[in-house]
Amino acid sequence: MRMGWMVRVLAGVLFGMGMVGLAQGTGVPNAVGQKGPVRVAVVGLVHDHALGLFGALKANKDVVLVGVAEANKELVARYEKRFGLDAGLFYGELGRMLEATKPDAVLVYTSIADHRKVIEAAAERGIAAMVEKPLATTVADAEAIAATARKHHVAVVVNYETTWYASNAEAIRMARAGRLGEIRRVVVHDGHEGPKEIGVSGEFLGWLTDPEANGGGSLFDFGCYGADLMTVLMGGAVPESVTAVTMTDKPGIYPKVDDDATVIVRYQGAQAVLQPSWNWPFSRKDMEVYGATGYAVTEAQSGLRVRLAGEAGERRVEAPALAGTDRDSLDYLVGVLRGEVKSEGDLGALDTNVVVVKILAAARESARTGRTVGVR
Numbered sequence: 001m002r003m004g005w006m007v008r009v010l011a012g013v014l015f016g017m018g019m020v021g022l023a024q025g026t027g028v029p030n031a032v033g034q035k036g037p038v039r040v041a042v043v044g045l046v047h048d049h050a051l052g053l054f055g056a057l058k059a060n061k062d063v064v065l066v067g068v069a070e071a072n073k074e075l076v077a078r079y080e081k082r083f084g085l086d087a088g089l090f091y092g093e094l095g096r097m098l099e100a101t102k103p104d105a106v107l108v109y110t111s112i113a114d115h116r117k118v119i120e121a122a123a124e125r126g127i128a129a130m131v132e133k134p135l136a137t138t139v140a141d142a143e144a145i146a147a148t149a150r151k152h153h154v155a156v157v158v159n160y161e162t163t164w165y166a167s168n169a170e171a172i173r174m175a176r177a178g179r180l181g182e183i184r185r186v187v188v189h190d191g192h193e194g195p196k197e198i199g200v201s202g203e204f205l206g207w208l209t210d211p212e213a214n215g216g217g218s219l220f221d222f223g224c225y226g227a228d229l230m231t232v233l234m235g236g237a238v239p240e241s242v243t244a245v246t247m248t249d250k251p252g253i254y255p256k257v258d259d260d261a262t263v264i265v266r267y268q269g270a271q272a273v274l275q276p277s278w279n280w281p282f283s284r285k286d287m288e289v290y291g292a293t294g295y296a297v298t299e300a301q302s303g304l305r306v307r308l309a310g311e312a313g314e315r316r317v318e319a320p321a322l323a324g325t326d327r328d329s330l331d332y333l334v335g336v337l338r339g340e341v342k343s344e345g346d347l348g349a350l351d352t353n354v355v356v357v358k359i360l361a362a363a364r365e366s367a368r369t370g371r372t373v374g375v376r
Contacts, residue, residue, distance in 0.1 A: 032104045032337045040333075041067040041103040043094060043118050044110035045075050046203040049132050049159075053107065054083040062334045067101035069094045075203060094118065098125055104337055105130060105155075111207040112214055116141045123152040130157040130333050134224035134360060135353040137215030142357035146350055155336050155343070156350045159329040162190075162225050162285050163347040167298035169326065170319035171289050175233055179308060180291030183233055186272040187288040188226030191218055194278035196253050209257050216364055217257030219246055222276030227359040229287055230265060230272040231352050236345055238355055241266045243372040244363035249279055263363045274363075 032038055040063050042050065057065050068090050070076050076090050091097035098106075098121065105128040108118050115136055119129045135158050136142040149156045162168055174180055192198055195208050207213035214220055231237075242265050246258035253259075263274040288297045294308035302321070307314045325335030332348065335341035343349040362373040 037062050037064040038105065038334050038337055039064055039066045039101070039103045040105050040107055041065070041069065041097060041101055043069045043097075043106045043108045043122075044114070045070045045072070045079055046111065046207060047109035047132055048200050048204040050079075050109040053109070054079075054085070056328065056330055060330045060334075063330055065089065066103050067091060067097045069097040072203070094121055098122065098127065103127055105333060108132065111210075112220065113137050113141075113207075113212060116145055119145050119156060120148050123148045123154045123156075126152060126154060128155040128157075128333075128337060130159055130329060130348075133158050133160045133228070133353075134215070134220060134356055135350075136357050137212070137220065139354075139358055139361045142354045146354050149350055157329075157333055157336060157343065157348045158228075158350070158353045158356075160225060160228055160347060162229070163332075164322060164326075164328050165285070165298070165301045166319035166322050167300065167302050167304050168229065168287060168347075169322060170304055170317070171287060171296040171298055172229075172232060174294075174296050174306070175289055175291065179294060180289060180296060181293030181309070183270050183289065183291050185270065185288075185290040186226075186230050186233060187275070187290075188229060188272065188286075189275045189277075189280075190222040190225040190285050191275075191277040191280045192283035193280060194250065194253065194259060195221075197278075198283075209254055211257050214257070215360065216246070217248075217254055218259050218276045218278040219244070219261040219263070219363060219367070220360055221278070223261060223263055223274050223360055223363060224356055225285060226263075226272060226274035226276065226287070227265070227356040228347055228352065230274075231355045231359070232345065232347050233289065234267055234270065236351060236355065237267060238358060239265045239267050239272075239375050241372050241374050242359055242362035242366055244366040246364075246367040254278070258367070261363070261367070263359075263366075265359055 057063060071092050106122045108115060108129055108131040110118060115131045122129050175183060195205055244263040246261040248254055248259055250259050259278040261276050265272040286298050297305040302319050304317045305314050306317050325332050325341050336343050344351055358375050362375045366373040
């Protein structure tokens with residue numbers, strides 16, 4: 001068991017961790033040239049994370065926006081006005097936009113259930129994709145996406161806000177360097193007061209609270225963060241089993257989906273406890289990593305509380321700022337497409353995120369049946 005864990009750790013280091021400051025240069029099948037910016041197109045505007053995208057696109061000199069595919073004319077008009085976008089950028093149909101603009105990559109802001117069809121449409125044209133978390137709502141879709149990416153030799157990246165937290169990157173680095181000892185337990189808290197309570201758009205709320213479009217409620221919306229972090233900490237290993245309990249504490253607001261969950265993800269010699277919720281009194285995204293000889297607890301985006309073997313007590317650590325292709329999702333995507341980053345094993349990598357979907361799907365089934373569910 002100990003030897004297996006060390007093999008996973010060493011494998012992760014050798015593959016490279018572009019999202020935790022260990023990027024390694026490599027080529028990718030659909031890599032673009034170094035000259036000129038990467039051409040990107042946005043697909044869908046029904047995900048509110050798109051609200052932070054257009055400013056980032058404008059500020060990043062390594063990317064250029066060439067098109068937006070969105071059928072909802074009212075939503076298009078809203079984005080046009082808010083961000084001062086040229087009406088000529090917008091297309092009502094995905095295929096037409098891809099053919100007309102020929103982007104290097106699509107940035108996907110649809111419902112989670114629509115990820116597969118967008119990725120497949122792009123991949124058939126040799127176009128990479130970056131989607132918002134999680135990758136898919138079902139294992140079948142996740143595996144089909146992976147098969148499509150392999151067939152067409154395209155990159156698929158999954159964007160998580162917490163990937164760009166220096167505190168998470170530092171905790172992962174410490175674990176991989178063996179400073180905490182063998183990982184025993186990881187506890188991850190993610191969520192906020194609830195999507196309606198924090199005022200998300202009607203378009204976002206509509207699919208976010210639809211069990212088919214989102215895969216579930218808080219379980220999929222926020223459980224994916226912890227599943228992603230734990231999968232990387234465990235070197236990409238698939239867990240032995242998942243046990244989950246979900247609740248709907250606010251049925252008047254969320255009648256179709258859960259708004260609170262507790263998930264136990266079991267490995268040989270280690271476990272993760274994920275606590276995604278739309279019932280926190282305030283927004284939070286933090287992680288506790290406990291090893292045999294030390295621990296690291298993340299605080300917000302850059303702080304940690306750490307205690308290691310031989311130390312008299314706990315100390316606070318400020319994680320070094322992320323740089324280069326580790327800074328944000330656009331810089332990372334550019335790095336992948338230019339062959340500067342090999343993303344296997346990363347927080348946003350396709351292989352990692354197929355495992356994430358397996359964990360989430362097993363949790364959903366466990367909650368439904370009241371039984372522990374094995375994972376394959």
